[in-house]
Amino acid sequence: MAKRKALTKTKLRSIRQELEQERASLLEKVVDLDAEADVNNWREGGFDDDPADAGSASFERETAQSLSNHARRLLTEIDDALRRLDDGTYGVCERCGERIEFERLEAIAYARMCMDCKRRDETGR
Ligand SMILES: [Zn+2]
Structure with a gap:
C-alpha cells in the first residue's frame, strides 16, 4: 500500500x-450536565407532589x-489525541502503523485507527 502523505505543520x-476548542466546550457541557444530573438539584426543585413531573425529572x-x-469519553479521546500531537504520533493508525486518511481525520480529529482497521475492529475480524 502506498504511504499516505504526512500532515503539514499548518494542518496539525x-x-x-x-481539538482544544472542542475540549473546552465539552468541559463546559460536562459541568452543565452534571449539575442537571445532580439529584440534590432536582430535590430542591420540589417535584414531590406530582408523580408525572417526578417521572419526567428522573428521565x-x-x-x-x-x-x-x-x-467524558470524548474528552478522554481528545486528551489522548492532544498527547499524540505532542509526541508526534498523531495521525498514525494504532493498529497497522499507516497514516490515517486525511478525510477521516477531518471528520473525526481524534481518530486512532485508519478506516480499514476501524472497519475490521467493528466487525471483529
Ligand atoms: Zn490501520
Whole structure:
C-alpha cells in the first residue's frame, strides 16, 4: 500500500486548535450536565407532589447523566489525541502503523485507527 502523505505543520496546528476548542466546550457541557444530573438539584426543585413531573425529572436526569458520560469519553479521546500531537504520533493508525486518511481525520480529529482497521475492529475480524 502506498504511504499516505504526512500532515503539514499548518494542518496539525489547526487540528490542535480544533481539538482544544472542542475540549473546552465539552468541559463546559460536562459541568452543565452534571449539575442537571445532580439529584440534590432536582430535590430542591420540589417535584414531590406530582408523580408525572417526578417521572419526567428522573428521565431527564438519566439523559443528562448518559450525555455527561458520553462527553467524558470524548474528552478522554481528545486528551489522548492532544498527547499524540505532542509526541508526534498523531495521525498514525494504532493498529497497522499507516497514516490515517486525511478525510477521516477531518471528520473525526481524534481518530486512532485508519478506516480499514476501524472497519475490521467493528466487525471483529
Ligand atoms: Zn490501520
